[in-house]
Amino acid sequence: MTGRDEGRQARARLVLWELWRAYQQVAETRQVACAPGCHVCCSGRVLLTTLEARLLAEELTASGQRGLLALAARAPAAFGPACTHNALARLCLAGQEPPPDPGPDPGPGPEGRCPLLRGGLCVAYAARPMACRVMCSLTRCQPGGAASQDPWWVTVDTVFLQLVEQVDAGGGWGPMPRVLASLERGGGPGLARCENLPGLPVPPEDQERLSRLLEQVFSRPLNGQPLGLWINRLRI
Ligand code: SF4
Ligand code: SF4
Numbered sequence: 401m402t403g404r405d406e407g408r409q410a411r412a413r414l415v416l417w418e419l420w421r422a423y424q425q426v427a428e429t430r431q432v433a434c435a436p437g438c439h440v441c442c443s444g445r446v447l448l449t450t451l452e453a454r455l456l457a458e459e460l461t462a463s464g465q466r467g468l469l470a471l472a473a474r475a476p477a478a479f480g481p482a483c484t485h486n487a488l489a490r491l492c493l494a495g496q497e498p499p500p501d502p503g504p505d506p507g508p509g510p511e512g513r514c515p516l517l518r519g520g521l522c523v524a525y526a527a528r529p530m531a532c533r534v535m536c537s538l539t540r541c542q543p544g545g546a547a548s549q550d551p552w553w554v555t556v557d558t559v560f561l562q563l564v565e566q567v568d569a570g571g572g573w574g575p576m577p578r579v580l581a582s583l584e585r586g587g588g589p590g591l592a593r594c595e596n597l598p599g600l601p602v603p604p605e606d607q608e609r610l611s612r613l614l615e616q617v618f619s620r621p622l623n624g625q626p627l628g629l630w631i632n633r634l635r636i
Pocket of ligand 1: 433434435438439440441442535536537539540541547
């Protein structure tokens with residue numbers, strides 16, 4: 401890794417942690433039925449960026465659970481959407497249809513659980529990816545059922561997932577086992593490429609409310625500069 405790459409990595413880490421904190425604050429007012437120990441949603445289908453996977457790996461190493469990394473990297477991961485969040489947004493803004501996802505979703509694997517779930521709790525909760533943070537439901541999910549979502553929060557969640565992708569622009573994205581395996585190997589095939597934020601294809605009824613929310617998020621200070629500026633500097 402060159403000095404420039406290392407500098408970018410360090411900035412991206414700072415920004416990602418700040419975005420996670422920003423989302424936590426934004427979501428404080430969200431009405432959810434979620435509670436500690438409720439884990440039907442921890443199904444092992446988590447999609448994340450390589451940067452998120454690095455932070456997850458560091459969290460597991462720091463808590464002495466590095467062995468779980470190898471386990472998670474070996475879990476079944478045939479499911480992988482064709483498009484990242486920003487690729488989908490780019491196609492949507494251009495009025496184009498996204499390509500079909502490659503093959504049917506084979507399900508979360510024989511155990512049906514995320515390999516990082518232990519005793520009903522996430523072992524890497526502090527560094528869980530954005531896809532896990534946005535997974536909430538208005539009513540308690542049932543096995544095999546779906547979460548019940550407020551459309552406004554679907555908009556907010558999608559925007560945060562787009563921002564997290566922007567932070568790792570040029571990096572990889574895909575199902576957790578595949579991303580962790582690629583980290584262990586130092587790269588490899590099978591991951592989609594994180595893209596720059598192309599814009600936000602937001603429903604008209606949410607636009608005003610969202611721009612107020614983003615104003616707050618982007619003006620959060622991070623080492624003396626607004627978060628929005630940091631995010632913008634991570635464009636490639
Ligand atoms: S999304 Fe559903 S399964 Fe997950 S914590 Fe919330 S209510 Fe529980
Ligand atoms: S990483 Fe943690 S929060 Fe996310 S699915 Fe796995 S156990 Fe659940």
